[in-house]
Amino acid sequence: QVQLVESGGGLVQAGGSLRLSCAASGRTISNYKMSWYRQAPGKEREFVAVISRSGGVNYADSVKGRFTISRDNAENTVSLQMNNLKPEDTAIYYCNARPFVGNGDYWGQGTQVTVSS
Secondary structure: OOEEEEEOOEEEEOOOOEEEEEEEEOOOHHHEEEEEEEEOOOOOOEEEEEEOOOOOEEEOOOOOOOEEEEEEOOOOEEEEEEOOOOHHHOEEEEEEEEEOOOOOOEEOOOEEEEEEO
């Protein structure tokens, strides 16, 4: 089982940047597909970005060109660089891990991102 802890959230003005980090323990993330999701108040949790074992990435249309996901298997971390933030990016951001083989769906506790206009 893998444990995930997010950090890096905060309050930022529109147009600003934040870098979220997800530190994993218990298992090496090299065996997991790593993703970021977010949940805004009153809304469903939604997909933001994913990175595969080989480094292939995919993004939600709403964040393409502004967010960048990366992974450091040696440090067992996943990051989300968020640039040109908008008020609609305000949400709790969650790190997620799913194994490439077998079952499992692991979540961190989330980190709050608030973008003021």
